[in-house]
Structures are given as C-alpha cells and as structure tokens.
Amino acid sequence: MIINVGNVKIGSDYIPIQTMIKNPINQVDKIIKKIEYLSNSGCDLIRVAVPDANSIKFLKLIVKKSVIPIIADIHFDHKLAIMAVDAGVSKIRINPGNIQDEKKIKEIIECVKTNDIPVRIGINSGSLPKHLIKQYGNDNLKIMIESAREELKFFEKYNFDKIVLSFKSSNVIETIKINQIAKKEFQYPLHIGATEAGDITDGTIKNSIALSYLLLNGIGDTIRVSLTSNEENEIIVAKKILESTGKRKSLLEIISCPTCSRTEINIENIVKDIKDRIKDIKLKKSVKIAVMGCIVNGPGEAMHADFGVACGKGKSIIFKKGKKIKIINNNRILDELLIILKDYYEN
C-alpha cells in the first residue's frame, strides 16, 4: 500500500527520511531556512509539533514556505489535528495514548477524508493508554499492538485507510520485536525508529542496530532517527543507515584508517575537514575517497578507493586506485582533494 504525503510516497522502494523540527514553532524564518538545508542534506519529510491553537498561524506560514511536505505532530487535543489540516499540512500524526475517544477520532477522520490527508497512528511505549496498561501489566508488546488495533477499529469503521503506523520504544530489542509483529498483523506502511534513544553516540548505535536489522528484513517504509542532538545529525545517521543497508545509493563514501602508532598527522580532523568542504558540493556520481594515516601502507590498504591521500610527516601522497600520483605538502591536502574531485567529475 502506498501513501502519498504531498509529493513523497511512503510504501514504495524509496524509503523517505524524516526528522522533527526542534525550534519553537514561532521561529518561522529559522525553521524555513533549516528545512531548506535539511532537504538538501537528504531529508524528505519534516514533522512539526503543534502544541496549541496559537501555533496554527505559524504552522500555516511554515507549510506555505517549506520546500518539502510538513507533517503535524498532534497530542491530546483532536481539534488541533483539524486545525493543522486546515493549515495545509500533508499528513498528521496522532497518538492513541492520548486521543482515544471515538467521537473525537470520527471528527479527525471526516476532516482528513475531505482533505485527502494521510494519518500516522504513532504508538509510543512511553505514552501507552492507561486502560491497556491496567489490562496487560508490563507486556509492552501486547499493549502497543492492542493500542493500534483499538485506534484502527475507528478508522476502519469510518472507511479510512490512508494510514501509516509506527511503534516506537527506546529499547532496541523491543523496537525490533514490535515492528516484526506489526508487519505480520497490519497491512499499513510502517514508520520505524527507536525513540528517546539518547545522545548522538547512544542514539546512533541504538537506531543503527534496530533500523538496520528491520530494513534488512524488509520491514520499514520511512525512517526517523531520534537523537538528543540536532536535526542535521538525525539526517546524517538516517542516510548512513539507508546507504549501509543498500536501501539508498551512496554518492560519497569516505573511508579512513583507524590510525595506529605509525600515524604522523591528525586523521580525525582531516576527515572532518573533508566532510565539511565536500558537503556543499552537488555530487554527480558516486565516489569513494580514502584518508589513510601513513605513506607506507595507506595506498595499498585503500586500493578500492577512487582516490585518496596517505598522510606522512610534513608531506603526503595523493593516490588513485592504490597508485601514487603526486606528493604534496600537508597544508595542501584539502585543496588537492577538491581539485581531484572536480577532475573526477569532469573526465
């Protein structure tokens, strides 16, 4: 089943990446600039929290100026969902943990049906319905599935099926298990991600393990990597997960050696600087660049790179497919690599 979110499809071979804006919603200009930057970095969809009715006027402006579709994140107040749809969002996300009343859900359904807007029913292990917790104790998997079933019952009763489901937990094993069950139980596309997963290190590891496992097993139609970090980092990690699992073609791969006692220069800084310099270049075809820590083993170890640098004390060797082509001073490393990159695209 394919769900259209504006011009982005969820449920096709292409797995869209999404993130959530972390600025207060009234910072419209900053948000618009950020969305443009994130879109250029590989983000397909943006979610914005809509905390109250006062947010709607800002949401309207964001929707109008955004270069990619906007999803409204709604909790507690079903009227906000309706107002967000009227503001022009391309999808809404509701949480069955805090919007369960049939009358209210029916109002949302009538509104999204009229406007042809899809809905994500987002179940989160941190906000499960109280009556289900009472019934099933600490069996989170059971509670999450039952919570989805209860909510879906209303959507199906009122004939609405433009639905994406998500089941999120901060626990890797629980994230994997719940999505495996959901894939078998429900026909709707799945938005996957580990939530409240931690800072850039912990969150990256947890999301990488959970999402890679799921994606490699054919589970997951859109992803969001939740990090206690900025949106750009969420996109970088999400893209790397999709590239590493073969779900998205990688245009740039930088391989770098782990360094050892032979290393004569700060390789970590060089890799960081190369990434910074390259990120604004529109890559036209895939390229693999190697950054190696010594001139003895470097070129040989990086035989499969398109080109790269083996760094020595004061001087470094530029190489192509493992063959030395030039010796340069270390202060020229970045400039030389950019010249070769340009040449690589032009020839």
Ligand code: SF4
């Ligand atoms: S390329 Fe050289 S510096 Fe890097 S790990 Fe290998 S031997 Fe050590």
